[in-house]
Each structure stands twice: as C-alpha cells, then as structure tokens.
Amino acid sequence: MERYHRIDASEQDKDGFYDYYYEYDMYYFTEGTLCLVARCYTDDADRADFMGIEFDGYDRALEPDDRSLPLVSAALAQLKAYGKTKFFTFTGKGYEPIFADNEHEGGTMRGARIEASANTRRDAGDGC
Numbered sequence: 001m002e003r004y005h006r007i008d009a010s011e012q013d014k015d016g017f018y019d020y021y022y023e024y025d026m027y028y029f030t031e032g033t034l035c036l037v038a039r040c041y042t043d044d045a046d047r048a049d050f051m052g053i054e055f056d057g058y059d060r061a062l063e064p065d066d067r068s069l070p071l072v073s074a075a076l077a078q079l080k081a082y083g084k085t086k087f088f089t090f091t092g093k094g095y096e097p098i099f100a101d102n103e104h105e106g107g108t109m110r111g112a113r114i115e116a117s118a119n120t121r122r123d124a125g126d127g128c
Contacts, residue, residue: 001078002028029075036062036075040084048084049095062089067099 004026010019022041027048029036037051050062053072066072076087076099088095 001075004028027075027079029071029078031071031074033057034069034071036071038075038079040079040082046084047086047088048079050087050089050098052090061091062098064098 005024006026007021007023009021012018023043024039024041027038027040029038033056035054037054039049039051040047041049052059053062053066062072067076079087087097087099089098
C-alpha cells in the first residue's frame, strides 16, 4: 500500500481565502496486475471513496462482489484501521455507497470475479 497526501487549492485572494481547497490522502493498493485506488478527504474522517479497480490496465467501478477479492479485503481492513467506516465507489452516476452492512439486500451475492472491458482503458496519470 502506498499513501500520498495531496492538497488541491486555488490561489489565495488578497484576504487569504481560497476559491476552492481540497485536502486528501490517496491510497494505492496493488497485487500483481490488480490495483485499487481510494481517496479520503481530511474533512470527512470516516469516509473512503474508491476511485475504481484496475486489472491489466483496464479499469471499472468497484462492485459489491469485489469484496471477496483478497486485495479488496486487505484494502478494507487497512482503511478500517485508519478509522474509515463509510465506503463509496465512483461510478458514471457519481459516488454510490458500497460495502454497507446490508450488502446482500437486493439479491447481491459475493463472488470472486473481476471483469475488464477494452472500452475502459485508463490513460490518466493518477491510476495504478
């Protein structure tokens, strides 16, 4: 696991205020060609946002079934050790809750699978 502290902010105005200011930690969990990225804002201490899961260079949003993957289980354990209790995943619809205590509601069951699509190639610089 790698952890990086980042600040994304505008320039301060003449009164010392910012138009925007975001302070957060990025967590990178890797195992072979599998990579998981989470972002945790310092002003929301119990929340972790999973940015996606990447396999062999292709990424997608994290899904409830992914909890059975050893890398995801290890990441959850590490983030819980840091006090995170609320987990979200980034999808095309924004951030959605994931891995809640009621994860089996609605017929969702755990399974060991990872799917990748050639249409989701990550070329951004903030990936794994």
